[in-house]
Amino acid sequence: MTTLENRPNTALLVVDVQNGVVAGAHRRDAAVGNIGSLVERARREGVPVLWVQQTDDELAKGSEKWQIVPELAPDDAEPRIEKGYGDSFEETTLEAELSGLGVGRLFVVGAQTDACIRATLHGAFVRGYDTTLVSDAHTTEDLTEWGAPPPAQVIAHTNLYWAHETAPGRTAGTVETEEVDFGGTS
Incomplete structure (x- = not known):
């Protein structure tokens, strides 16, 4: 039902599953394992997989922290999108890549739930994409010392509200x- 014309295809969007992002993430191995399973399935079914990587002072391009975790291996033919903001669409090539692939429907996975995942979900949705969050394939770190709820609650709350998100035509x-x-x- 996407509001984007002539965009019948689906893609898997893998956001910030980088060494420096998920090193201390809640249930990291389970989330990364689920993401790996989805990447393999998407490839088998001919569904495009797009990889997003945060680049900033803490995640310098090319550094060990910036690299995708070793359990996941982007294929050389799969688009890699560098971003500097939470929303994977802001000042990136993501929209152009998706348009070129005829994609109007996204499955979103990755990290961090309460930052880049939420920003990207909303960014995709307001741009007209049908946007599905894979509930057991995203994670976040523990930010309770700064007043955030525990990671399991952040993940559960995000799953709860995204399950009930609505807008016309999407x-x-x-x-x-x-x-x-x-x-x-979905």
Whole structure:
């Protein structure tokens, strides 16, 4: 139902699954494992996989912290998007890449739930994409010392509100890794 014309395709968007982002993340290995499973399935089904990487003072391009975690291996043919803001669309080539692939529907996975995942979900949705969050394939670090809820609550709350997000002509929602259907509606 995307509001984007002539964009019938689906893509998997992998956001910031970088060494320096997920090193201390809640249930890191489970989230990364689910992401890896989705990447493999998307490739088998011919669904584009796009990789987003935060670049900033703490995640300098080319540094060990900036690299995608070793459990995941982007294919050389898969687009890699560098970003400097939470929303993966802001001042990046993401929209052009998705347009070129005819994509109007996104499955979003990665880190950090309470920052770049939320910003990217909203960024995609307001731009007209059908946007599904894979509920067990995103994670965040513990920011309780700065007043944030514990990571499990941040993840649960994000899953809760995104499952009920609505807007005209677009769909949102959540789905678990095992229930992802790249060919149909979520």
